[in-house]
Amino acid sequence: MSAGHDSTSDAPLMATVSGCRGVVGASMTPATVCRYVGAFCAWLRDGGRSADEPIVVGCDGRLGGDALHDAAVAQVRASGFCAVDLGVAATPTVGVAALEHAAAGGLVITASHNPASWNGLKPVTSLGRAPSPDEARGLLEFFTQGRTIHAPAEGVGGRASDGAANHAHVARVLEALETVGGVEPIRRRRFRIAVDSVNAAGAAGARLLADALGCELTHLGAEETGVFPHPPEPTREHLAGAGGLCDAVRREGLDAGFAQDPDADRLAIIDERGVYIGEEQTLVIAVETLLGAGAGGGAVAANLSTSRMIDDAAARHGARVVRSPVGEAHVVAAMDERRCAIGGEGNGGVIWPAVVPIRDSLGAMALTLALMARRAASISEIVSSWPAYEIVKAKAPAPRDGPDAALDAVRREWADADLDTRDGVRVDLPAQRAWVHVRASNTEPILRLIAEAPNRAAAEALIDTARRAVLGER
Template identity: 60%
Template sequence: MAWAAANSDWMVSSYTISSIRPAPRPEQPSRADRGARAVSPCPLYPFRMERQTASAGAQQQSARDTGASPLMITVSGCRGVVGGSLTPETICRYVGAFSAWLEEQKAPGDGPVVVGRDGRRGGDVIADIAMSALRASGRRVIDLGIAMTATTGLMVRRHNGAGGLVVTASHNPAEWNGLKPLTADGRAPDASQAERIVTLFHEGRRVLAPHDALGARDGDDTGHHAHVAAVLEAIDRVVNIDQIKRRGVRVALDSLNCSGAVGGMLLLDALGCELIHVNRDSSGDFPHPPEPIEEHLKDLCMLVKESFCDIGFAQDPDADRLVIVDEKGTYIGEEYTLALGAEALLGAGGFGSAATLAANLSTSRMIDDVAKKHRARVVRTPVGEANVVSAMVREGCALGGEGNGGVVWPEIVHIRDSLSAIALTLALMTRENASLSELVGRTPAYAIDKRKVAIREGLADKASAAIRQRWSKARIDTQDGVRIDLDDEGAWLHVRASNTEPILRLIAEAPTKQRAAALLDEAQSVIEGA
């Protein structure tokens, strides 16, 4: 089915491989005919590296306040500061490790690597280096240009790719950039796969092809349209698209001048929305700090209110997160994105037996309330998109995500996707014939509080044991630190060690701010007394 946008000269249509425009190149032998390629260690490059994972805040402080320039090689990929730790040598070294990992996977043998970038400044240079390194390994490359992480994942599958690379630093500050690997399934590697890539990086492994077997580089600019077409096809099974069009929703969208701008415009136009689109030029110039939190989105809140919009949406640079502003100009909080998406999908029915959802241990219990309403169940996972997605694949989940505004709708792609979240939210408003503030008012409200507690090195396990002992009669989950569920009062506490600092991260949720703060106070007292 094709969806034409009103008042536009484009059409979102079903994706066809013939729409690729390959660059001219000589005929090349297949990989099977090329013979074995060299898999070898590469020399160590002179760079400063930190292997641990760091939060965006810790990274920003390290890079700016202390003048340091850390390189983060983690299960999430590679990140560093452009002009500092993220050097051309580092990029080639990481891509070499990724290529060696692809060689180990041996599937699909002749598949290309699909490359997209989030649009931030300097990303084109990093993408060029990465694609050259991939071609040197004998891999054909499909260059999407500026593309959402979810779009890149979807196109990996459409091209029957061996994997993908996204040039992005997610919501990190503008001076940061990095590489995020994707599997042949178009999703983030699971924990064991990601650890293997990290190991290959530290071993200096790489793959080198002979001169007559270097990979080609082709361009494909159909990714935005293919992604939007997939979302439209899926959302039409939730609520008839014509109903959304008739509602004529007035939407303000802040795309941060990055990868979500084109897809967001195409989707909202196809859904018949009246769009006020700010920060949409794909220049990569951030008009405000890129993390989509309340203090960074005051202009959007004002725009929604003053322009009489029905809703406002904000994306981060690679558009894998979505936060929402209601018609009153109120930032409703990241946690609502997943809860509203789940309500939209589960309320449409059609799941036969009870549906299953997935969310990490630090995600609001709003998702549990939505699931209970529809007789669904929630699978909890350790923090991290890859952990959520692994559970979704294992359990056959209808939807999943995290409390940071990330929604994973497997009908589209197993990656957090702001376009899926936009469509589900608008579908819910249409089906319920309700404003966003009314929908929020129908959802049980909770207060979340967070804190960091310093501990001496090596005492995290002892502190966690003390937490378990204090709440021994509660429901306890130890997948990722320790989570205590106090079901009788609708509250929970999650305590987990930082990977980068000698601290414990505490997060509590309760029906009131006072109770959430009291839980943190008590947990901190237990930890300090351990």
Template identity: 45%
Template sequence: MGTRIASISGLRGIIGDGLDPVDVTAFAASYAAEVASRSGKDAPGILVGHDARRSAEMMTAAVLAGLSASGCNAVALGPTATPTLGFLVKERGADGGIQISASHNPAEYNGLKFFRASGSVLGPDEGRAVLDRFERRAFRWAPADRLGTISQDHSLPVSHGLRILGLVDPEAVPRRRFRVVLDAGHGAGGRLAVWMLRQLGCSVRVLGGEPDGRYDHPPEPTEENLGELSAVVPALDADVGFAQDPDADRLAIVDETGRYIGEELTLALAVRRRLAQQPGPVAMNLSTSRVAEEVARGLGGEVVRTPVGEINVVEAMREHDAVIGGEGNGGVIDPRVGWVRDSFVGIALVLDLMAATGKRLSELVDELPSFAMVKAKFPAGPEPIAATLDRIAAAHPEAAADRRDGLRLDWPDAWAHVRASNTEPIVRVIAEARAADRARSLAEALGRLAGGGGPS
């Protein structure tokens, strides 16, 4: 089986080491059968997009084979950002969508992510149903006269960009004539991001703009991977640098000095601008920085915390009529556009914030509440994870405990989130505090309590 991981979230693995076209076709057929069952249609319409990995053509062929052989009518969109796929599924009235991507994983990985007709990713029950069909091979093959059609549409999805342009001040942003450096990471988001930035009157320097998957650096937009962007921004006297991951649902930011702002603060900046436009609730998961929470509360917004997972944030946004939501990985969700983490939305709201305040990005970041975050992983101990979490909670009776997703502990000056990995025998710990030493010591102490000794 190699590295393949099939779960309620979809499929992911290494090409040639567990992830093969046979399973890809079968998983697509399983999803097709579930869509047909839920929609009541014999020939559902499914949109298919992919990020720009070199395995994309092979994966797309396998997915399209599974859909057509199941009687679905498929439209292949070519290199497409994940948020764009979600937007187009809803806009075009499709019955579902499949994004072929391994997100921020290295080039040898690929995978499948499935969408509802509403444009959001599948919920746990739907994902479990698809996985069950895959494991039981409970899908259908259509006869020759009922095979689904396959069509191609590789046009630039400007409708998604136009919707996002409607979020910002149409005069203030172009008036500033921002100089922007975009690191598209040779992924699926570069073409639309450049088009959108130019519509906003920005001059754009693009790094990794060709969607060919030939990564110049590891694709996750972390500080250590964005050294070129951090150097180019001040060298060109640019106002801001934006970095997308390969499927463009995450956004990292570099300020005009070349300082890496990162992904955690993307949501905080977007929340600040959105709540200035329209007050309302904000949803974020339990692992997201308290910076975004304090920004929201400072602007009168109710904050709703959810278990980790994009769909959990989306469901909370729907339930509480949130005006914005997201996760600390640089994923901003704006219901005016869609129900997917969207780097394009993040870009637009940050530029709109800079235009509305007249401030440089570094000034806006320095105005944010200051916290230090530490992320660590520790070898799991021998006892069941539930017992481990009980023991950790008992050791900290002074902290407010949330057990909806692992264990989150809150103190007035800090918080920590302890979760077991679903794929490795490790415990993940995130700790955040106003002082860096406090965050480090808290993460180490909780790691020791988890039974794993030092960080792995």
């Protein structure tokens, strides 16, 4: 059994505003891909995009994805658009390529952090970003209604390749670094770092960025074979095993370690002691870097499940946090509305529009190194300089009849608290410096439970209360 395999062969197709995901050979097949891509192309044409504009296509490189990638390219062409094939490419790299090619849009064949048996598609707009919430709902409606578009023989689109997309992506990161102190302070430090790219789409960009920043690189999972060396979500339990990223940083005495997920839109950080500091810290570090350089403006965007460390970081620099429902599209919409220069999610997803308006592990890595260089400090010294909280994440099976009854139970449990019901139920408990959020996942058939408090016992107690509520175990 390969790393990241699961047994959910009967899992249904997850078609949401974020794209679609399913188990390869069951709910995710080339036919599924053609249906989704056909709907995407029809939606683009309905929205006024021209067939003279190309569509860029990339994949995260996981096993079996080449057949789905080929199906996507074929359907783009059959719909009358030229397909610019990026091959194995990170989600943010596809976003950059959409901008560089003045494309009608882009598609990424990826299941992100899902196990190896899964795959899926993420859409990208002409602006190099996820569709807005309204756009995403429109695209999902096209897909569920089976709408598509077919070109006549003379109208079938062409096919081109772009082997330089990673170079364009890294060039944008280097240019954006000028707003936070530039490249030279990082180069002068000659950082020694490790990166775990899980043999997937982030590997090439990570190598290029490390070289451009003068870093000595120990590269794990660098082969782009699509064979995950461990379950691909960059969590503590997946990185702390013998021979893993934490071990490599500790054994070789490196300055930092960075873990990407398969499509490289998320980043987890390991400190110089080989300690996993948590994905929540990735966005906090990015915000601190940008706001501390005077480049962040007056607002930061984060979703409802993101740590209150973001509020503390913003307050240190006279900024405020704008909260949105979970999902990249919602965060970007909030960033647009409030003109935020930085935003993201607590899963290690940093959105730095100066590079590309999409979650980007390369931008997050560069911002982390920039803060280390500016402060002449280690990762552990940096994160110990601000208030600490404990965040606990859990899952519960999604009720077959939908999440409404479970969410109602959460509302009743905390009826006297400050509730935000835009995305599930978030319960704010300011007197306890704590919160809990329960919501239905957009990508898996589960309920997500997240709680944060000043200590782990308090956070776990909130999770236990929420779990009992959603399972009806009061």
